Amino acid sequence: MSDLDTWPFWAPSQEASVEAALDLAGVGDGTRVCDLGCGDGQVLLAAARRGAAVSGIEADPDLVDEARAHLEDAGIDADIRLGDLFDPDLVLDADVFFAYLAPATLQRLLPTLQHHRSSHLVTVDFGVPGLVPTRRCDPARLYRMPGRSRPVGAPGWPTAGTLVATDPDCQSLSCLDLVHVGGAAGAHLSDEFAGLASIVSGADHLDGPAHLAVDLRWEPMDEGDVVAGAVHVDGMPDHALVVVITEEDHGMWELSPGAIRGIHDALVQSAPPSTLAELLDATAT
């Protein structure tokens, strides 16, 4: 499944991250700040408390209502629009764009933002694939548009595969990246993941070799579930993908070809692995 329409996910950024980002971008009295995907409006509240003029765009109508109510309750005049960041008719105007968005979404937004020469983009947690930040203060990164490109290495995935351990109870995000060879760059998951995950790449097409973000969104699943399959990206070799659902030790582990073979061998045994520890043991055999 590859479906941009079902991709937006909601998670508020941490208060400390927001303040770090606003500091990094020098937000103060009179700065025009636009939150791209403004959620419940908490970033706009923080920026407005510094005297900024704030606006936001949000695809989820309930969150738009919440954001408007939060700002109204605080007596702040804000322009909060219900809309899609990828709407070609959308007009954006700000000194500082704030984004707490997944890497593939950031990569897809970049061509639009690059037109805003001299504006700044400040991101939290995730960086813009293929761009070098002008300044960085973790977890915030600041980019002056149109942005400076990161050198591109040899095309390929950094590893043969990835093992993901994620939460049973809520949607979660795993972000992969690769250097794409250029040309068609759509991404798809193998059938094993149907209904369990969706995937978005940072571009449908690339003019030449370039960094490409590939984001996976996991749906809630049962503790102990293990699913093995592959990520297909146009023009590239398949990337093996194994997910284990667990309440502990969330993260991503790189898999060598030998580790992938070990996991596949273990999964056809009479007592297949159902925990992260058992899967990691299988990578070592």
Ligand SMILES: C[S@@+](CC[C@H](N)C(=O)[O-])C[C@H]1O[C@@H](n2cnc3c(N)ncnc32)[C@H](O)[C@@H]1O
């Ligand atoms: C991770 S949340 C961040 C919310 C807020 N900016 C914050 O930092 O607390 C991302 C938000 O972007 C919104 N979003 C994602 N894709 C969008 C799109 N294409 N158009 C508009 N909003 C989008 C989601 O609905 C979600 O509310």
